[in-house]
Amino acid sequence: MANGTIAIDDKSFLEEGTTKKATGIASWLFSTDHKRIGLMYLIAIAIFFFTGAILGVLMRLELIAPGRTIMDAQTYNTIFTLHGVIMIFLFIIPGIPAVFGNFFLPLQLGAKDVAFPRLNLLSFWIYLIGAALVLISLFVEGGPIDTGWTFYIPYSVRTTTNVSLAIFAAFVLGFSSILTGLNFVTTVHRLRAPGMTYFKMPLFVWSTYATAWIQIIATPVIGITILLVVLERLFGVGIFDPALGGDPVLFQHMFWIYSHPAVYIMILPAMGVVSEIIPTFARRTIFGYRAIAMSSLAIAFIGYLVWAHHMFTSGISETAAIIFSFLTFIVALPSAIKVFNWVATMYKGSIDPQPPFLWVMSFIFLFSIGGLTGLVLGALVTDVHVHDTYFVVAHFHYVMFGGTGTIFFAALYYWFPKMTGKMYNLKLAKFNAALFFVAFNTLYFPKFIMGYMGMPRRYYDYLPEFQNLQVVSTVGSWLMIIVICLIIYNLLSGLLNGSKAEANPWGGVTLEWHIASPPPLENFHEIPEVTHEPYDFSQLKNMKYGLKGESK
């Protein structure tokens, strides 16, 4: 807990830490300040994302021609597994909550920190330990894991690669996720500033809150499943492997009971960021505040009931398949409602399409494609055909990368000036957004077509008829890696040589824009009283840092 002392000097959190030692790496690694922890997550996650992207580009290079191009089949199999594990467990699941949730949840609530700052630091350490275990599993005897990120049994019990250690890493990472969720739920319940009722909370808070519940409730299931797999691998206890009298489909159920809700852990926080960015740049209130907030909760809870849509061809009963198909279509609706509300928020606004807003426009297009192609996967007959093909690969990249990944960049460009007090190159940022859009569609759209033509996923080799589309996709991967490098370049050079950012460059009104950039250690000199709705822009003229940072 923040202990009530209020820093009266004007030092920012970058200059003043919570540790005794004021400077040096230890003042970061042992800091309980939510903002420093958020930034440390950002650095770690950026490194993993970049690694994962390089692995993706290597796969695409292998697939530029049929047969062997640059690597053998075993290497390809370990690379797509690693790519998946890194992107899912180290990038997209922690992603927005760990970086922006940590940094901005307390700020938007008007709190000095999260409810349990030390636990927060522990979560970060657990995350690092989990990541280290993944790394170790690559180099110890047995070799890197080759099961795909889904670890399906029996293959994962039989392969001689290092499955136990790698999935144990996922187990450890799960704890980081649970503890972060616990922390956020408590923070939202206990640390709202006076006057901030639930329906005055910004929508990013709402969606992080809904996500936190999924993290707490769903993650233990994957923990238990992983322990059972380890038991089976190490001691030959028959749980999932048919050779030992187990049931391999039971594994799939348990895996997806976590991993389907996990896709909402990935997307909900991103939806929250969208609900922040659109009002700020349209300078008007959000359309359908309650509909958006409640649809987050609806997604969080109905999301538990659709896991078996990943298993329509696994031999589950017809009745089960039909019920799960039905529920899947129902859970699609809250997401559609959000999209409509976002577009409606632009109506009669005063829109200034700065880089974060351009990223959001890109998001709406890409995420809509991701969501709409989900309908093809929800309908039974079409799913039976495209399940486990490139169609699914395209679909989940559109949702996860086009959805959450795009918003990760949008959030970076939106909050970067607040986090660092510096500004990046706006022109280059706009160019990034445009090039990303082109690169993304070149990289992934051909996969929808290949999938429908019958190109299965996780294929090292393919029939010659797919080559043209494969080449297009590979060219897209080159564009994509260029975009990623440009983004990193733009932000780093902004950090090092950028001009000083105004405290409120976009004219935002949620509480983080009421304080200096970068924020002081304890955020608010005085805990604010909340009297306005979250997106009431009439307060802009009375704010300390009002329009264009003109101090009043």
Next chain:
Amino acid sequence: MNSDPTAYGQYVDSTMMYISLVSLTFLLGISATMVYFVFKYNRKKGVKPVDIHGSMLLETVWFVIPLILVMSMFYYGFIGYKDFRTIPKDALEINVTARMWNWDFVYANGMNLDTLYVPVNKSIKLNLISNDVNHALYIPAFRIKQDVIGGTQHYMIFKADKIGSYNIACAEYCGLDHSAMYTRVVVMPEEEYNKWYESNTKDEIKEIKTEEVAKKDSTN
């Protein structure tokens, strides 16, 4: 434009077409509206934004219309699926064993092949079992697949209306040579199939030239 070798595949394609057209309409509608708003309501001096908090009517409309549309998609998926899973009485049964990394097709008379031969216009029931890890038998041209799992037998039904030879792939990741588990299903005229079937025994199997069968396809 019916190019599908099975009636079921035709059904899948038209369902796909339906979902795609609805989706495309929504995608274009959403994107065009968004781009239009961004131009129309671009920030100008002196023009004040209007705060609209929402509209119960609109929220209802854009809940109910998508609801009806997705329910229709669910319905098409469900009807076709029932068809796909129903076992016809006169189905010809063939046992299939998957292993890392090939397929075994075992006929009633005991003959054992790595290519699947079937008569045209006849319902075929494949009984699928795996010897080791999970696989999935996938015939893209027929728009069907079924996971093949150790310990439990699953089945898949199809009925080809066109003579020809089509790819079979493995669609569930099964390790090193997962992408090399290709074989073919050869659909033959009924008499030819019967003649061939009867002249074979467990130990002696007459070879059929896949290309010859495929050629007949164009005359069909």
